[in-house]
Amino acid sequence: MGDSQLDATLKLLKNTRFFSGVEDELLRQAFFSGEIKGYERGEIIYDEERYSRALGIILSGSAQVKKGRVIMSRLEKGDIFGAVTLYNESKFFVTQITAAARSRVLFLSKKSVSGLMGKDSRIAENFIAYLSERIYFLNGRIEAFTAGSAGDRLREYLQKNARDVNGNKTFTPNSIIELAKKLDLGRASLYRAIDELCEGGEIEKQGKTFYIKNSNKTEE
Numbered sequence: 737m738g739d740s741q742l743d744a745t746l747k748l749l750k751n752t753r754f755f756s757g758v759e760d761e762l763l764r765q766a767f768f769s770g771e772i773k774g775y776e777r778g779e780i781i782y783d784e785e786r787y788s789r790a791l792g793i794i795l796s797g798s799a800q801v802k803k804g805r806v807i808m809s810r811l812e813k814g815d816i817f818g819a820v821t822l823y824n825e826s827k828f829f830v831t832q833i834t835a836a837a838r839s840r841v842l843f844l845s846k847k848s849v850s851g852l853m854g855k856d857s858r859i860a861e862n863f864i865a866y867l868s869e870r871i872y873f874l875n876g877r878i879e880a881f882t883a884g885s886a887g888d889r890l891r892e893y894l895q896k897n898a899r900d901v902n903g904n905k906t907f908t909p910n911s912i913i914e915l916a917k918k919l920d921l922g923r924a925s926l927y928r929a930i931d932e933l934c935e936g937g938e939i940e941k942q943g944k945t946f947y948i949k950n951s952n953k954t955e956e
Contacts, residue, residue: 775835797839
């Protein structure tokens with residue numbers, strides 16, 4: 737790996753939730769303590785029987801996380817997986833992770849991760865924060881799966897995540913793509929759900945911001 741490629745990889749690691757705020761020298765140690773594996777599109781990275789107790793970081797490409805036939809999430813460059821199993825004694829991996837494109841993954845063993853945590857407590861704090869975020873994310877996924885139709889999912893999500901701004905309940909997603917992923921919907925389905933709630937007078941959309949107009953119905 738050339739110097740420019742290494743620098744780009746270290747920059748990528750520093751921008752991950754796990755290594756946020758970590759000094760460059762420790763990032764180098766982390767990188768060289770790990771193992772890089774390549775995967776072709778459609779190749780299984782982890783499943784119930786084929787996995788290791790290691791933290792995986794997507795260096796390039798992307799991957800898809802499935803539970804049975806249900807797509808749970810998509811992993812992009814810089815995303816992390818395997819954190820839940822790192823310090824867990826379970827004998828199986830709960831989901832299947834498949835390369836969605838040609839991908840490279842950096843694997844950090846439990847021993848390596850523990851050593852890094854001992855050298856910088858921020859890594860341990862980041863790890864705990866990441867796991868907490870995953871709990872909230874998965875709770876949201878459960879709510880989405882149990883909400884019903886696309887309109888029901890959007891209604892439920894907006895109600896749970898709306899903020900009170902000057903007496904108005906509003907929600908502004910980072911992007912429609914991100915919102916669709918959180919609701920486990922295609923963009924076309926999400927747009928139809930938005931139109932449905934707008935036409936029903938439940939919400940109003942101005943730019944990227946949703947205004948919840950009919951709070952009684954959204955709270956049902």
